[in-house]
Amino acid sequence: MSKHFHFSVGVGGLVVNDAGQVLLVRLNYSQSKDKWMFPGGYVDEREMLQQAVVREVKEEAGIEADPLGVVGVRHRLDETRNVYVVFLMRYVSGSPTADGIEVSDARFWDVCQIQESDEIVGLVQAVTAGLNRGALSEPFRELYVPDRSGEDWALFGW
Helix, strand or coil: CCCCCCCEEEEEEEEECCCCCEEEEEECCCCCCCCEECCEEECCCCCCHHHHHHHHHHHHHCCEEEEEEEEEEEEECCCCCEEEEEEEEEEEECCCCCCCCCEEEEEEECHHHHHHCCCECHHHHHHHHHHHHCCCCCCEEEEECCCCCCCCCCEEEC
16 A cells, blocks of 8 residues: 655746746745745645735735746655646736745846856746747646536646
8 A cells, every 4th residue: 555645735926027027036945045936835725726826926026917827847755745836927017026024035037047047946947948948838727627616626738
């Protein structure tokens, strides 16, 4: 019989503005402290992934953004046992403003700066490399959310 482990689930927002720049935040915690990362965080109990990413982007960076679809999933087996889902998001409004708690700074970066900087978390560099190749033009989209009470799930795909 297999042994089951508990995992946490996190989300990150790859927010792209009209100039093609990517929103990043400077982390105040974790092994990536002082590095730049997508705004995001843990999904709350009874919260859908797409709701969590909208909330986290607003809380950490002061930006309103709409999720367009999933562009990456990271599965981590270290002590965090975490699954992290990256959403491509359309910038709607707001100026990048750090929350001062979880993040110390927030700003839009040019994709070429992200690829060249050693201050960026590797996951961000890996995902945003797809922007240059056009690989993120067709993210997994929300295909189905049941319209029946008691069924809390969503399907993402092409």
